[in-house]
Amino acid sequence: MSETGTGYRPVGKDYFDRRGLRRYAGVASLWALGVGAVISGHYSGWNLGLLAGGWGGFALAAVIVAVMYLCLVFCIAEMGAALPHTGGAYSFARASMGPWGGFITGLCENVEYVLTPAVVVSFLATYLSAVFETPPAWLPLYWLGCYAIFIALNVRGVELSFKVTVVVTVAALACLALFWITALPVADFHRFALNIGAGPDGKPVELPQGGGPLLPFGLYGALAAMPFAVWLFLAIEQLPLAAEESLDPRRDMPRGIIAALLTLLVSAALIVWLNPSVGPGSFKLATSGEPLLDGFRATTGGTLAKVLALVACVGLISSFHTILFAKGRQIYSLSRAGYFPRFLSITHPLHKTPHVALLVGSAVALAIMFALWFGMGAESGAAAIQGMLLNMAVAGAMLSYLAQALSFIVLRLNRPGLDRPYRSPLGIAGAAVTLVLALATLAFQLLDPVFVTGVLGVGVWFAIGIAWFAAVGRHRLVLSPEEVFALEAERSVAE
Template sequence: MAHEPAGGRQVKGTGGVTYAHAGAEYFEKRGLRRHAGAWSLWALGVAAVISGDFSGWNLGIGEAGWGGMLIATIAIGLMYLLMIYSIAEMSATMPHTGGAYSFARSAMGPWGGFVTGLAETIEYVITTAVVGTFAGLYADAITEDLFGFTMPLWLWVVGFYVVFVGLNSAGAEASFRFAVVITIISLSVLAFFFISAIVSGRVDFANLWNIEPEAGGSTFLPMGIGGVLAALPFAIWFFLGIEELPLAAEETHTPQRDIPRGSLMGMWTLLASAFLVLLLNPAVLGAEEIGSSGEPILDGFRAIFPDSNIASLLSLFALAGLVASFQGIMFAAGRNMYSLSRAGYYPKPLSLTGGRKVPYVALVVSAVIGVVLVFGLGAIRNEPGETLSDAQVAVAGQLLNIAVFGAVISYFLQMVAFLMLRRSYADVARPYTSPAGRWGAIVAAVISGLTLIVLPFNESYRSVVVGVAAFFVAGLLYFALFGRHRLVLSPEEEFAVTHGKHGHPETEGYDVTEQILEEGDPEAAPR
């Protein structure tokens, strides 16, 4: 039975925010259903990232040479591993859907939580649109090559969105099962490439050093130390998205155990695949050749199987990598918007879940935003002599740079939150503790902070700083004028305002703190 508001009761919190009464009926319309275990989470995390092994990372070799890209990948891989250890601890302590927003909310208050959550929204909504765009390009090239069939890019992308919004809206079980299947297919394609490269005798490690050094450079670092810094954003593509798994906390049977396990299994899988791709793909093609390739794995297959149709057929399976990431990042975009909406930071209808207990409104809205960004901005940008498709692809590339900015901002703030929570929530139960501790979070924060500083020095990233700033200004204005007056005591907010005493939906359910407040318990007053 819903608890009716007592005269429209509102409660003031810190940071100039106000909590409105919601009641049990509010949360019944926003419920989720538990399905996942550690292996389902592993598949979801790897699926979200795996497209980065198929393309994009290789452009870092063009910026730094193979040696520079190796150093950049080691640094970024270390950052992600230490960050995942820290995130695993926080997600086990705060097992609710909010993820990064939730961690920062408890550590830094409502404004810190909102900024961190907004950074993740930028990352996931835009990355989904960009991956969908490149999947559309890829699919059209395949169908034209094999069947002589082609479609406009916008039709491919809208088609992908319709199919995968439908899949994600069918329920958590369908989403996780698809993630398992598509992840196994994607990893099998990579494994086949690794084995084929070695068995074929096409691997030549001398190819790693075929870039002519610039002045002051060397065979190992042909572009010098500056090249290493320029390669950092491209190394991120090997791992971008693995941090999303805490967003599945309320759809996991035992989140305190399974989210750390699934996250770390996924991270080690991605580390292994990244370094095998980095070693073998350039050894087959050559560092100079791979540095500008649009499809490095397929170019590798073409080198291994010359004068054969097998590369064209394998391209069908290689598309699985892009499809996997499209579905995985879409899942994260929906849950991120859902959690911020349920707490009142975003408009509340975005968190409605319907009979299948899936945030279908958030999924649809994130899809609409993605399509409008890529194709709306593409149409605006369309210049004389440039095809509409080329304009849309150029916009997608710029948007991906914005997504990387959002991701790195979120990473830095999450590591700051970890350090603050270790101090201010020292007495809260931690079912999982990061073996890297505070120093691991400090190292991850330093690397993410350095990457954030380096990004504007890359000309392609410098041009999108205004875009990133525009997103944040619009978000902050909305929160300052509207959102902060309409917050709700969702599990994430419950945990923060009660200093960890409540906010555990897997054991308490929802609406606990509101009931306590109605009974006049001062310990439940928002902080």
């Protein structure tokens, strides 16, 4: 038993044989994984923040959040190259803050990666329902069908997963580019984007002729929009989870994640500018479950818009597929090291993919979705369920960013001699900016009564996870690659 109250148990010779992964990914695959995981946030979700700050407030929030992600990505690029383990954020925190730090960080990411695919599939179901004109009662059938298809694709093997990821990511970007091209000739920023004003009671009202202020709710409105702006970049941090399936993670991981972020910065800027600048405008777009479809309706007309919307589903499919990949690897890594029940890390005997983790994680997500569907009532609409799931995913993400930024600072201070094939140009200052902005985003979640419920849901998740680890998990750890690295690091520091 260690000083932290944790203990390691011996495992049989076949333990890691039953938990093997296969290397395949290069820079292009990693770029596609990063962009593909995020790109659905440029199709749906971000627009829910327009009512919080108006167009100008949301745009300012997006710039602030982009700065946070730039700083975070530089930190992750450095740690991911230095500690190329499938554990990702958990392994960074384990090496810097011990088993409890590793587990808490892993739990934060677990919330994010279990719930983010649920948010994406709910938006995908909304798009499909609009295209095929099916009743709202059919939405759960779309959820089930999408999970079944893309779990099967992920289980079939890493080669197929990455090939599908590259294809759907490129297609998703092409669909967005088609919208930008069709929107440019008809965009009327002054008329449509600026059609939100503050009413006498301080609540947003629609300005039929546009021409409203950039910041109808002042700086506070911009800060309140930050949790929604996160959706433009959320999940890019998943790339280190593919480290043990990357051909050369020490070289390719930094290149892939930085290239992905640069791509997303351009796409985010264009979608935030052009989508509200065509009909129906910012006010109605702020409550839409399919904002890109609304944009296509304004630029191409109803019938063609439906065809394009069906094509646009590829963006949501891209994110759903790639975040399912991340979820499987995240649960797998914590299970392989004993933090989660060990059976979750068993990989498919033929395809070498974490099929058990994928199935169990998806079952948990679907159970939460159905609980909200029946608990909140189908009549409350998909938007209410999407908002709740989005809030919980963002809360988990912000907590994981805090932990990763702190891990970066501790590793820089305590392990200056660690071999770092890539070094963040922003250093500790960049990690400090990430800490401040992630805390601010989380604070504004807590100030919003709608967000608070989601954050409390995350608190329940944490309570269950911590109870498990305190009672069982910490006594059953396994010397996985992350744990071996961390223990050797601790011995070297002690000497």
